[in-house]
Amino acid sequence: MIRAWLELNTFGTFATLALLYxxxxxxxxxxxxxxxxxxxxxxxxxxxxxxxxSVAILFGLLTGFLANDVGDRNxxxxxxxxxxxxxxxxxxxxxxxxxxxxxAIRIALKAFITSEVNEEWPAMLNGERSPxxxxxxxxxxxxxxxxxxxRDASSTVHAALLAATVRAGTARNDRLSLSTDHTNDLKWxxxxxxxxxxxxxxxLVHLGKPRAMLLALSVFGSGAIVALGLIALQEHPFxxxxxxxxxxxxxxxxxxxxxxxxxxxxxxxPPGK
Numbered sequence: 001m002i003r004a005w006l007e008l009n010t011f012g013t014f015a016t017l018a019l020l021y022x023x024x025x026x027x028x029x030x031x032x033x034x035x036x037x038x039x040x041x042x043x044x045x046x047x048x049x050x051x052x053x054s055v056a057i058l059f060g061l062l063t064g065f066l067a068n069d070v071g072d073r074n075x076x077x078x079x080x081x082x083x084x085x086x087x088x089x090x091x092x093x094x095x096x097x098x099x100x101x102x103x104a105i106r107i108a109l110k111a112f113i114t115s116e117v118n119e120e121w122p123a124m125l126n127g128e129r130s131p132x133x134x135x136x137x138x139x140x141x142x143x144x145x146x147x148x149x150x151r152d153a154s155s156t157v158h159a160a161l162l163a164a165t166v167r168a169g170t171a172r173n174d175r176l177s178l179s180t181d182h183t184n185d186l187k188w189x190x191x192x193x194x195x196x197x198x199x200x201x202x203x204l205v206h207l208g209k210p211r212a213m214l215l216a217l218s219v220f221g222s223g224a225i226v227a228l229g230l231i232a233l234q235e236h237p238f239x240x241x242x243x244x245x246x247x248x249x250x251x252x253x254x255x256x257x258x259x260x261x262x263x264x265x266x267x268x269x270p271p272g273k
Contacts (some may be wrong), residue, residue: 002185006235014229021221024196028203029214055201059194059224066187067231073178077237077244080174085248087168088113091144092255094161100152105161106256108143112136113252116172121246124179125239137172141165179238188232195224 005016091109095102112133120130144165149158199217206213234242 002188003182006185006188006232007239010233010241013232014225017225017229017232018221020192021195021199021224022218024199025214025217025221028199028217029210032203032207032213033210055194055198056220059191059198062187062191062194063227063231066184066191067227069184069187070231070234073181074234074237074242074244077175077178080171080178081244081246081248084168084171084175085252087164087171088249088252089255090164091140091161091168092252094157094164098153098157100149102149102153105140105143108136108140110253110255112140113249113255117246117249117253121238121249124176127180129176137169141169179236184235188235191228195228198224 005013008016088109092106095105095109115130115133115136120133123130144158144161149161199220202216202220203213206216233240237244
């Protein structure tokens with residue numbers, strides 16, 4: 001249920017929160033205004049206002065922890081995409097700068113990046129994996145693991161290529177794991193329930209004063225809706241209004257899979273030749 005709510009669009013997220021907290025406010029005021037229930041609650045009249053703050057502090061602390069977790073996960077997602085793109089660019093740069101021909105590596109690299117952008121990224125948004133992208137990465141790693149690279153280029157270049165490829169694969173795994181991380185679902189349940197309990201505490205503080213109770217519950221509900229709604233919009237790092245963009249990987253598609261001199265203009269033929 002929490003997962004379905006977090007997957008709603010912006011309007012659905014805020015509308016659900018408004019229905020929950022404004023609806024709870026109306027229900028609490030309506031119930032406590034009924035004569036038969038008001039008589040039963042009369043002995044509890046007189047709960048002091050500081051009682052409300054004890055519950056509100058718990059709600060605020062847990063909301064802050066949740067917001068920190070969501071923000072940290074988004075920062076990790078941005079870092080993973082940037083690291084992955086940077087290491088793949090390093091692989092391309094090393095293949096071009098090497099004295100030996102590494103066209104096969106650049107072709108495999110281009111195929112891997114194309115599969116990431118066109119197949120893996122859309123599949124990742126649906127919580128799935130792309131077998132073709134995994135196979136493309138294996139092909140790239142196989143090309144870079146060729147022992148002849150050490151002989152034709154140098155052991156230093158070969159080690160740098162392998163290290164950059166492995167780091168790119170690690171960053172890719174981090175990105176995929178972050179896209180399917182649901183560890184905050186229990187925290188969301190706790191925060192939403194604590195919000196309702198806080199409203200109940202406000203209700204007890206304002207027994208016998210329905211107008212003041214409605215005003216207090218509405219103000220608190222508005223604050224909870226804004227805070228929790230903005231946090232919920234960032235729950236999915238790669239979806240929603242604040243999603244992490246695949247632009248760093250898409251820019252790599254402009255890299256050439258040809259050699260370093262393929263884009264140079266042809267030298268003019270000297271006269272008389």
